[in-house]
Amino acid sequence: MKIKTKLTLGVGLLFLLIVTLSAISIWNLQQMKKDTELILKANYNTLTYSRNMLRELDHFRNDSLAIKLFEENLAKQRINVTEKGEKKATENLTIHFGQLANNKENTLLYPLIRQDILDIMMLNMQAISRKSASAMQTSENANLWIGTTGALCFLIAFVLLVNLPGNIANPIAELTASIKAITDRNYRQRVHLDGHSEFSELASSFNTMAEKLEEYAGSNLSRLLMEKKRIETLINNMHDPVIGLDEQQIVLFANDEAFRIIGLNREDILGKRISELAVQNDLLRSLCNDPALEKPRTGTIRIYADGKESFFEQELIPINIVPTGEKDEQFIGSVILLRNITPFRELDLAKTNFIATVSHELKTPIASIKMGLQLLHNETTGKLNQEQENLLQSIGEDSDRLLRITGELLNMSQVETGNIQLNIRQCNAHEMISYAVDATHIAAESKHLHVRIDMQEHLPLIKADPEKVAWVLTNFLSNAIRYSPEQGDIIVGITLKKEKICFSVQDHGKGIDNRYQQRIFERYFQVPGSNRTGTGLGLAISKEFIEAQGGEIGLESKPGMGSTFYFYLPL
Numbered sequence: 216m217k218i219k220t221k222l223t224l225g226v227g228l229l230f231l232l233i234v235t236l237s238a239i240s241i242w243n244l245q246q247m248k249k250d251t252e253l254i255l256k257a258n259y260n261t262l263t264y265s266r267n268m269l270r271e272l273d274h275f276r277n278d279s280l281a282i283k284l285f286e287e288n289l290a291k292q293r294i295n296v297t298e299k300g301e302k303k304a305t306e307n308l309t310i311h312f313g314q315l316a317n318n319k320e321n322t323l324l325y326p327l328i329r330q331d332i333l334d335i336m337m338l339n340m341q342a343i344s345r346k347s348a349s350a351m352q353t354s355e356n357a358n359l360w361i362g363t364t365g366a367l368c369f370l371i372a373f374v375l376l377v378n379l380p381g382n383i384a385n386p387i388a389e390l391t392a393s394i395k396a397i398t399d400r401n402y403r404q405r406v407h408l409d410g411h412s413e414f415s416e417l418a419s420s421f422n423t424m425a426e427k428l429e430e431y432a433g434s435n436l437s438r439l440l441m442e443k444k445r446i447e448t449l450i451n452n453m454h455d456p457v458i459g460l461d462e463q464q465i466v467l468f469a470n471d472e473a474f475r476i477i478g479l480n481r482e483d484i485l486g487k488r489i490s491e492l493a494v495q496n497d498l499l500r501s502l503c504n505d506p507a508l509e510k511p512r513t514g515t516i517r518i519y520a521d522g523k524e525s526f527f528e529q530e531l532i533p534i535n536i537v538p539t540g541e542k543d544e545q546f547i548g549s550v551i552l553l554r555n556i557t558p559f560r561e562l563d564l565a566k567t568n569f570i571a572t573v574s575h576e577l578k579t580p581i582a583s584i585k586m587g588l589q590l591l592h593n594e595t596t597g598k599l600n601q602e603q604e605n606l607l608q609s610i611g612e613d614s615d616r617l618l619r620i621t622g623e624l625l626n627m628s629q630v631e632t633g634n635i636q637l638n639i640r641q642c643n644a645h646e647m648i649s650y651a652v653d654a655t656h657i658a659a660e661s662k663h664l665h666v667r668i669d670m671q672e673h674l675p676l677i678k679a680d681p682e683k684v685a686w687v688l689t690n691f692l693s694n695a696i697r698y699s700p701e702q703g704d705i706i707v708g709i710t711l712k713k714e715k716i717c718f719s720v721q722d723h724g725k726g727i728d729n730r731y732q733q734r735i736f737e738r739y740f741q742v743p744g745s746n747r748t749g750t751g752l753g754l755a756i757s758k759e760f761i762e763a764q765g766g767e768i769g770l771e772s773k774p775g776m777g778s779t780f781y782f783y784l785p786l
């Protein structure tokens with residue numbers, strides 16, 4: 216039965232019982248009231264009239280008022296005839312009173328009248344006794360009815376009291392417990408409620424929901440497991456080592472390649488803090504030298520594994536997620552990727568060696584060409600005409616260019632093989648600048664450029680390799696000359712900044728677009744569309760030279776406004 220029907224029936228029944236009980240009580244009270252009213256009206260009044268008539272009868276002879284009062288009471292009695300036989304007795308009394316009124320001296324009539332009155336009284340007293348018995352019976356009936364109905368009401372109310380709250384509260388309690396179980400991910404929980412109440416419908420909906428949740432959780436879990444396996448297999452089959460860390464830097468996973476190069480077993484690594492492992496393992500030490508392991512970091516590391524030297528490019532990828540329902544990113548760990556670049560390194564080395572050999576081998580023939588040119592310029596080998604002079608000049612310029620290029624290539628191969636020979640000593644900044652300006656003044660004059668040196672007097676001596684610094688300055692200057700418009704200004708400056716000295720070369724040429732500024736110091740890089748006569752190595756070599764001396768190189772440039780190349784050196 217539906218809860219609504221149950222409640223309606225329960226409350227309705229109680230309402231009905233209350234109404235019935237009240238109706239029975241009112242009806243019985245009414246009944247008793249009617250009985251007493253009847254006694255009072257029909258019989259008690261007659262007795263009063265009769266008593267009055269008896270009293271007046273005794274004063275008939277000496278009181279004329281008595282007859283009148285008797286007459287009045289008789290008239291009242293005549294209209295209050297209610298009992299069987301009373302009418303006859305009242306008529307007898309009327310006749311005898313009429314005779315006595317005509318003849319007051321007739322003493323025989325007195326006993327007759329008294330007898331008539333007594334008859335009437337007798338009849339009414341009998342009626343009172345009968346009616347009182349009937350009233351008693353009515354009251355007993357009322358008691359019985361009210362008692363029975365009351366008991367029935369009590370029984371029904373008791374049954375309702377015992378059953379109804381439980382009927383409503385028990386299913387609610389059962390449902391609450393089941394919902395709590397579902398919240399605790401016990402998706403096997405079911406509710407069993409019989410019948411056809413709303414709770415049974417609710418229970419059936421709940422069971423359907425739990426079943427779907429169970430199915431969903433099951434399918435999700437298996438799918439997640441499948442995904443996990445797939446990713447694990449993928450990571451394991453990668454040729455590059457991969458190590459996953461959580462936010463506490465505890466190793467969560469690593470692939471076979473990682474175990475191989477680290478030289479430790481799965482059990483030795485997984486679940487351990489990388490900083491603890493790094494104490495005994497050189498490779499891990501070089502991997503985790505960043506204490507936070509939060510910033511993306513790249514770099515090349517050299518590893519000896521399986522008896523040979525390998526090179527790996529290290530990439531640290533921080534993993535940040537936005538948790539569901541939140542706005543801020545949260546750091547949850549990082550992945551260390553080691554890309555094996557040994558084959559590329561080997562190829563690069565072969566190329567560097569090849570370039571070094573070729574440049575070295577080219578230097579001697581170029582030197583003989585230059586010597587030959589000098590001899591040809593000499594009058595002793597014969598006088599040259601103007602055309603021959605011009606040809607010799609262009610051969611001279613080309614061989615200078617070749618010499619510069621081979622020099623740059625040699626420098627580069629030195630840099631690439633890590634063989635920069637530094638000759639650090641106390642040197643004068645002014646001398647280095649003068650050297651660079653002198654070395655480039657012919658080129659500057661040919662374009663009518665004004666090279667201005669902007670520096671304070673009495674600069675302190677610096678500790679550097681003067682040849683390398685002068686080389687870098689010459690490179691900056693020759694670039695500035697190459698990219699300046701005719702008659703432009705070039706400013707070579709030196710400024711002191713705290714513990715550093717800054718050399719800069721500023722031109723007012725076409726400048727360098729923002730997107731190329733990052734790459735300008737890369738090897739062989741040339742801005743697309745620029746004069747391609749160079750090698751693209753000058754700035755790369757400059758960077759290596761300056762950084763090898765503990766300095767820092769950089770550039771500020773705005774397209775169309777010119778560029779300022781600078782480097783800092785520690786004092």
Ligand code: ADP
Nearest residue numbers: 694695698741742745749750751752753754755
């Ligand atoms: P290159 O031998 O080509 O000059 P660099 O390494 O010295 O090699 O320069 C790399 C590239 O940077 C050049 O090709 C040129 O495009 C650009 N560059 C260098 N200096 C300047 C400058 N002062 N103004 C504009 N572009 C420049």
